[in-house]
Amino acid sequence: MSLRNVAISSFAAAVLAGGAFSVSHSQQAAPSGAAIFDARCKACHEPPIARAPTREQLRSLANETIVEALTSGVMQPQGSGMTPAERGAVAAFITGQAVAAGPAPARGAGPAATSVEPATPAATTLLARVRGVTNAMLHAPAPGDWLQWGRTYDGQNFSPLRAINRDNVKSLVPAWRAPLVAGPSMPSPIVHDGVMFLQTNPDMVLALDATNGTLLWRHAYASSVPSSQKMGLSLSGNRVFVPTSDLHVIALDARTGAQVWDHQIALSPPATNRADFQLRSAPLIVGDKVIQGVTGSGAPGGGYIVGLDMATGRELWRFHTIPRPGEPGDNSWNGLSLDKRSGASVWDQGTYDKDLNLVFFGAGQTYDTGPLTHRSTDTSVNNDSLYTDSTLALNPETGRLVWHYQHLANDQWDLDWVFERQLVTMNVAGRSRKVVMTMGKMAILDALDARTGAYLFSIDAGTQNVITSIDPRTGAKAIDPSKVPDPNRPTLICPHVSGARAWPATSYSAGTGLLYVPITEWCSTYSAAGSKLMSAPGSGLSNADHPDAVKDGKMGRVQAMDLAGHRLGWNTDIAAPMSTSVLATAGGVVFAGDVFPELVALDDRTGAQLWRASLDANPSSNIVSYSVGGVQYVAVVVGMTNNDVNDLSRRYQAFRRGRGETVDRLTGAPSVVVFKLGDQTGGNSAR
Numbered sequence: 001m002s003l004r005n006v007a008i009s010s011f012a013a014a015v016l017a018g019g020a021f022s023v024s025h026s027q028q029a030a031p032s033g034a035a036i037f038d039a040r041c042k043a044c045h046e047p048p049i050a051r052a053p054t055r056e057q058l059r060s061l062a063n064e065t066i067v068e069a070l071t072s073g074v075m076q077p078q079g080s081g082m083t084p085a086e087r088g089a090v091a092a093f094i095t096g097q098a099v100a101a102g103p104a105p106a107r108g109a110g111p112a113a114t115s116v117e118p119a120t121p122a123a124t125t126l127l128a129r130v131r132g133v134t135n136a137m138l139h140a141p142a143p144g145d146w147l148q149w150g151r152t153y154d155g156q157n158f159s160p161l162r163a164i165n166r167d168n169v170k171s172l173v174p175a176w177r178a179p180l181v182a183g184p185s186m187p188s189p190i191v192h193d194g195v196m197f198l199q200t201n202p203d204m205v206l207a208l209d210a211t212n213g214t215l216l217w218r219h220a221y222a223s224s225v226p227s228s229q230k231m232g233l234s235l236s237g238n239r240v241f242v243p244t245s246d247l248h249v250i251a252l253d254a255r256t257g258a259q260v261w262d263h264q265i266a267l268s269p270p271a272t273n274r275a276d277f278q279l280r281s282a283p284l285i286v287g288d289k290v291i292q293g294v295t296g297s298g299a300p301g302g303g304y305i306v307g308l309d310m311a312t313g314r315e316l317w318r319f320h321t322i323p324r325p326g327e328p329g330d331n332s333w334n335g336l337s338l339d340k341r342s343g344a345s346v347w348d349q350g351t352y353d354k355d356l357n358l359v360f361f362g363a364g365q366t367y368d369t370g371p372l373t374h375r376s377t378d379t380s381v382n383n384d385s386l387y388t389d390s391t392l393a394l395n396p397e398t399g400r401l402v403w404h405y406q407h408l409a410n411d412q413w414d415l416d417w418v419f420e421r422q423l424v425t426m427n428v429a430g431r432s433r434k435v436v437m438t439m440g441k442m443a444i445l446d447a448l449d450a451r452t453g454a455y456l457f458s459i460d461a462g463t464q465n466v467i468t469s470i471d472p473r474t475g476a477k478a479i480d481p482s483k484v485p486d487p488n489r490p491t492l493i494c495p496h497v498s499g500a501r502a503w504p505a506t507s508y509s510a511g512t513g514l515l516y517v518p519i520t521e522w523c524s525t526y527s528a529a530g531s532k533l534m535s536a537p538g539s540g541l542s543n544a545d546h547p548d549a550v551k552d553g554k555m556g557r558v559q560a561m562d563l564a565g566h567r568l569g570w571n572t573d574i575a576a577p578m579s580t581s582v583l584a585t586a587g588g589v590v591f592a593g594d595v596f597p598e599l600v601a602l603d604d605r606t607g608a609q610l611w612r613a614s615l616d617a618n619p620s621s622n623i624v625s626y627s628v629g630g631v632q633y634v635a636v637v638v639g640m641t642n643n644d645v646n647d648l649s650r651r652y653q654a655f656r657r658g659r660g661e662t663v664d665r666l667t668g669a670p671s672v673v674v675f676k677l678g679d680q681t682g683g684n685s686a687r
Contacts, residue, residue: 033093293346616668
């Protein structure tokens with residue numbers, strides 16, 4: 001998963017937690033700002049490289065926005081080692097607005113840090129009816145609940161509700177809308193017994209009445225660093241488990257929001273800088289364990305997964321996603337010492353199979369691709385770089401690795417296989433198999449035997465041009481040699497480095513046997529020029545249009561895959577890139593969101609469009625469906641910023657302008673937007 005660390009996309013307006021800058025207008029830049037900009041920033045913005053704004057576009061930003069980006073946002077690598085005064089000087093030089101010492105501006109809608117806004121008497125009554133989430137509930141949730149990031153342990157991201165169906169979905173209308181604080185996040189709602197739990201910016205957890213959006217309680221965690229992009233939280237018992245921006249996991253009382261415990265995740269040597277690590281995914285709850293993935297993209301030694309004690313937060317086990325000296329796979333890093341290995345970050349929540357007693361996670365690639373480009377002449381080592389781009393099956397009690405499967409060895413393109421691992425039971429070669437399947441950025445689905453990790457089959461969505469063939473026995477990928485980065489030869493790589501699909505989840509329906517996939521058609525040119533996301537010569541990035549998008553003028557697609565037939569099913573082209581999960585329901589409807597922006601409903605059998613709702617801000621979350629009191633709802637979060645939606649939105653705007661189209665400015669505020677059936681006459685706008 002890409003850091004997007006070389007350009008400002010669309011920065012959150014939130015200021016630094018505990019920051020020390022306020023803005024006063026002046027035409028004189030700080031004396032050192034120009035020199036720091038020339039040394040750290042100019043190469044990306046004058047002229048602008050892939051995904052980077054121009055100097056003139058940067059000038060329109062607020063100082064606090066630039067400081068936030070240099071501190072913990074997309075320009076953190078450029079800001080590494082800068083003092084607060086130096087970051088402020090760079091911001092002042094760019095904007096022409098002097099940065100003066102003083103208290104930071106207010107966060108707007110957010111409460112003070114380390115605060116709990118208690119429930120009102122009416123809210124207390126509702127919260128008192130919320131049952132503790134049992135292991136049985138997590139294994140078989142009530143149809144109206146959405147208890148995990150992918151709803152169920154198998155991560156199928158499917159709703160069994162059918163009140164909203166193919167016949168009446170055209171009557172969906174807005175039910176309620178609840179405002180959120182603007183900032184970097186991609187939160188997915190969790191719903192239990194009529195209460196919606198949501199983690200959002202800045203390190204804030206909300207409990208809302210799921211029927212009308214009324215705030216029940218709000219907990220603001222006092223992070224020691226600015227708020228980072230996170231996907232969600234988890235429930236078990238009467239507790240809410242929350243990852244934080246400063247590498248803690250906290251437990252809250254689900255009925256009050258009060259903190260129960262706080263655990264700081266320790267670094268693993270040789271890493272020493274906590275700023276190199278983040279917690280992006282929701283924790284996975286298995287028995288009495290809280291299992292949390294950790295990203296460490298540029299950190300020496302890479303990422304890891306920890307198992308915490310649910311009662312206290314105490315760490316019980318740790319699995320490193322890059323082998324330590326002497327461990328299996330240690331020889332797969334081209335002879336590099338551990339302090340020279342990085343990546344294998346864990347970005348997404350895991351899944352769990354009770355019968356096999358295995359949890360399944362994915363690990364990402366490394367950005368330091370230069371030392372791995374060519375295999376060492378030392379025959380005792382190779383450059384596969386385990387466990388990058390791998391599925392990991394771990395024992396949840398001990399963290400022991402049971403098996404692994406590497407989907408792509410020596411990933412030189414940041415086209416990793418890091419997203420959700422979905423579990424299905426299906427017939428393969430004449431017998432029933434438990435299958436774990438996953439799809440990386442190239443939109444190639446790999447299916448494995450969940451018990452052993454043996455390769456079963458692949459399905460290619462047909463949007464990539466890097467892999468020429470897949471071994472039907474092993475799943476090994478043959479690479480087009482012309483697509484290997486070469487400083488002397490620019491090459492078109494499809495998909496774009498941000499992926500034909502990214503973190504927004506796919507959805508599987510056992511009723512149709514189809515997997516539904518959100519796909520964006522875009523590409524990158526790799527050359528000696530461009531943004532230096534990876535270290536290998538020739539891997540500089542610049543934007544390029546996908547030939548299919550040029551042909552039909554559409555960058556988005558919802559693609560169905562026939563798992564039993566190992567082939568593609570229907571596809572529906574969408575004008576704009578896809579920015580949400582796809583959600584299939586028992587009502588025969590498939591929901592998806594894009595950066596036009598709008599939410600659409602498709603027929604799960606054919607892909608025919610059944611309904612659409614215009615939105616006033618870009619949607620960027622998993623779409624969830626739940627029910628309260630017999631009423632079914634569909635919810636999505638809009639208006640939050642994160643690497644994926646920022647890249648998609650800016651690239652789509654450029655694509656439209658290149659075709660002579662007018663691009664409207666979005667004016668909607670960050671919110672949870674929820675729909676339900678109306679009067680059956682059909683509504684089609686959420687503006």
